[in-house]
Amino acid sequence: MITIEIRKELKSGVIELAILALLVRREMYGYELSQKILDLSSGQIEVKEGTLYPILYRLEERGIITSRWQAPLGRGKPRKYYYVTGKGRQYFAGYRKEWNVVVEFMCKILE
Amino acid sequence: MITIEIRKELKSGVIELAILALLVRREMYGYELSQKILDLSSGQIEVKEGTLYPILYRLEERGIITSRWQAPLGRGKPRKYYYVTGKGRQYFAGYRKEWNVVVEFMCKILE
DNA sequence: AATAATACCTAGTAGCACAAAGTATATAGA
DNA sequence: TCTATATACTTTGTGCTACTAGGTATTATT
Numbered sequence: 001m002i003t004i005e006i007r008k009e010l011k012s013g014v015i016e017l018a019i020l021a022l023l024v025r026r027e028m029y030g031y032e033l034s035q036k037i038l039d040l041s042s043g044q045i046e047v048k049e050g051t052l053y054p055i056l057y058r059l060e061e062r063g064i065i066t067s068r069w070q071a072p073l074g075r076g077k078p079r080k081y082y083y084v085t086g087k088g089r090q091y092f093a094g095y096r097k098e099w100n101v102v103v104e105f106m107c108k109i110l111e
Numbered sequence: 112m113i114t115i116e117i118r119k120e121l122k123s124g125v126i127e128l129a130i131l132a133l134l135v136r137r138e139m140y141g142y143e144l145s146q147k148i149l150d151l152s153s154g155q156i157e158v159k160e161g162t163l164y165p166i167l168y169r170l171e172e173r174g175i176i177t178s179r180w181q182a183p184l185g186r187g188k189p190r191k192y193y194y195v196t197g198k199g200r201q202y203f204a205g206y207r208k209e210w211n212v213v214v215e216f217m218c219k220i221l222e
Numbered sequence: 223a224a225t226a227a228t229a230c231c232t233a234g235t236a237g238c239a240c241a242a243a244g245t246a247t248a249t250a251g252a
Numbered sequence: 253t254c255t256a257t258a259t260a261c262t263t264t265g266t267g268c269t270a271c272t273a274g275g276t277a278t279t280a281t282t
Contacts, residue, residue, distance in 0.1 A: 009124030
């Protein structure tokens with residue numbers, strides 16, 4: 001498996017959609033999200049901290065997700081768990097449709 | 112066919128890739144590119160002038176495409192035709208691979 | 223004792239799509 | 253004739269995005 005660096009222009013928008021796709025299924029905390037995305041992409045899509053947290057804050061500010069602090073069962077730093085609101089689920093559905101339009105278009109243009 | 116507005120974050124990077132995909136096949140001029148993209152996307156992906164021309168200029172500056180002015184056969188304003196250089200074809204191939212990684216990842220994360 | 227991994231925060235930066243203005247030619251409709 | 257529209261290219265400024273690079277703090281490993 002050869003890992004190539006994905007240019008940030010291609011990540012634009014996609015990372016937010018990916019985060020929402022994960023949070024729609026179950027609540028997760030920031031660090032967990034970044035690791036999950038790295039895993040699911042076989043190490044090819046890395047979400048930097050300076051990207052991840054600002055995305056979570058703006059989504060929360062817009063009422064798309066909410067959060068709660070939770071101390072881990074064992075020891076360690078407290079974690080901030082995020083989950084998608086009702087409004088957020090609608091937002092996600094629309095976002096997903098736009099993504100599908102883009103993908104269909106690109107499939108056509110790339111043969 | 113319901114036309115939805117695609118948020119610009121999702122267009123980021125994608126428009127450049129689409130332009131290159133068209134120019135790899137044959138030389139085209141700016142306005143023609145914007146119309147072709149609108150056509151191929153069934154009117155769903157609109158590339159504004161303030162987006163299109165700056166992309167073409169920076170691609171030319173980087174040696175990825177080159178251009179030549181050509182007066183139309185009939186009457187009208189002269190057109191600037193662009194085509195992809197050898198270096199540009201390599202650039203396009205790499206860009207395309209990155210896009211495929213992103214699409215595969217998103218397919219997985221969106222089920 | 224030192225390093226890495228976990229877990230979160232944030233000020234500043236470069237690059238992107240876009241709005242909105244401009245120049246200029248040709249055509250169609252009122 | 254006047255006006256609007258389509259064609260065709262240019263450019264300045266703006267908001268948003270991912271990222272850089274720093275920070276705090278805890279726990280496990282070496």
